Amino acid sequence: xxxxxxxxxxxxxxxxxxxxxxxxxxxxxxxxxxxxxxxxxxxxxxxxxxxxxxxxxxxxxxxxxxxxxxxxxxxxxxxxxxxxxxxxxxxxxxxxxxxxxxxxxxxxxxxxxxxxxxxxxxxxxxxxxxxxxxxxxxxxxxxxxxxxxxxxxxxxxxxxxxxxxxxxxxxxxxxxxxxxxxxxxxxxxxxxxxxxxxxxxxxxxxxxxxxxxxxxxxxxxxxxxxxxxxxxxxxxxxxxxxxxxxxxxxxxxxxxxxxxxxxxxxxxxxxxxxx
Numbered sequence: 001x002x003x004x005x006x007x008x009x010x011x012x013x014x015x016x017x018x019x020x021x022x023x024x025x026x027x028x029x030x031x032x033x034x035x036x037x038x039x040x041x042x043x044x045x046x047x048x049x050x051x052x053x054x055x056x057x058x059x060x061x062x063x064x065x066x067x068x069x070x071x072x073x074x075x076x077x078x079x080x081x082x083x084x085x086x087x088x089x090x091x092x093x094x095x096x097x098x099x100x101x102x103x104x105x106x107x108x109x110x111x112x113x114x115x116x117x118x119x120x121x122x123x124x125x126x127x128x129x130x131x132x133x134x135x136x137x138x139x140x141x142x143x144x145x146x147x148x149x150x151x152x153x154x155x156x157x158x159x160x161x162x163x164x165x166x167x168x169x170x171x172x173x174x175x176x177x178x179x180x181x182x183x184x185x186x187x188x189x190x191x192x193x194x195x196x197x198x199x200x201x202x203x204x205x206x207x208x209x210x211x212x213x214x215x216x217x218x219x220x221x222x223x224x225x226x227x228x229x230x231x232x233x234x235x236x237x238x239x240x241x242x243x244x245x246x247x248x249x250x251x252x253x254x255x256x257x258x259x260x261x262x263x264x265x266x267x268x269x270x271x272x273x274x275x
Contacts, residue, residue, distance in 0.1 A: 007265045009042075010065045010073060011055075018054055023047065024263045029077050031113070032255035032272075033185035033236040035174050038113035040064070040077040041085075047107045056086050061189075062111055066232050076232040078188045079111030114189045117144060117170050125165045133158040133176050137193070140169035144191060152237070153194035155182045183252075185236040192237045195252060205250070206234050208271075209243040216247050216273075223254060224275045230260055230267035240273060251275055 009027065011020040029040030042064075047055075059081045065073040091104040112118070121143055127136070134157050141149040158180060165172045170184075170191060177184045177193060185192045208216075213228040224247065226240075234240060239250045251273040260267025 006069050007262050007267070008067045009076065009262055010067060012063045012065070013055065013060045014063070015060055016054060016058075018051070018060075020044070020047070020051060020055070024261070026261045028257075028259040030255065030257050031077075031187060031236055033183055033253075034255070035171065035184075037115065037118045038077070038079070038187060040079060040111045040113075042109055042111070044107045044109075046105050052088065052107060056081065056083065056107075056109065059083055059115070064111070066230070074232050075188075077111060077113070079113040080115035082110040082112050082115070085110035114186045114191075117148070117186060117189065117191070118168065121169050122167065123165050123169045123172060127160065127163040127165070129162070131160050131163055133160070133180065136160075136163060136165055136176060137173055140165065140173050141191070143169045148189055149191045149193065151193045155194050156180050183237065187235050187237070195237070204233075205239060205241050206231060207241045207243060216242065216244060218275070219272065222274060224251075224273055226271040226273060228269055228271065230258055231256070231269040231271065232258070234269070234271055240271065242273075247275070 008021055009023075009025045012018070024045035026043040026045075027040065029038070031038040061078065061080055063078045064076040066076050067073045085108065087108040089106065091106055123140055123143055125139060134155075155177070158176075170186060173191065173193065174184045182194055208226050208228060213226050216224040216226050218224050226242070234253055234256055236253050236255060238253045240253055241250055242248055253271060254274055255272040256269055257272075258267065258269040
């Protein structure tokens, strides 16, 4: 990460026309192709009282972007505010702190990606006659909203003599696709079913090599971990390109764990890939 570029996180709330930028921010977020929801934890330092009241009186959908100096903004994370997670207090300095401390107020909160999909939607449908897996998936996606579901590749079909779809529709989709060995991921309020065509990655694919990353660490027989600079443009269900001595080619992304802050720009991403 270049030390001469000012790093900023920008919080935008379209529903309330709120924009918060140029603040000191600590962050950590986790995105994966697992069934659990993606989340991001933030600490906003010295957020003014008016902005605090505007932002945290409702579980708003928040879009977070990163920006270096005047370069284009890059989407980092989108999610609903978890109001139960909000905490606001003065920072307490250690008694042996030598200098006269400047009072600092911090505001902690968590964003949960696709919180409405994970918590609000329920399906209860009993298929008593033979039914295809694609029809069950379609019935579940109708509940989620067709604009919030992307089937990125042809997936195999399976016929059930009978089937009970009960619970959250994304879990029903996940269980069916798991039996078909088809990946499912939920990012930015969109359910992605299937691996995208590797050719779709051309032109926008992220390259990892010895100039920007450490040597990949193998995690068992079918996964590896790439540790690199903060890399918000990578999401689950993407492909990345590796150009290392012992690992070369395109690999699917399983998860991303990123941590850092805006005031020291010490930011890293750990990207787990399938190999």
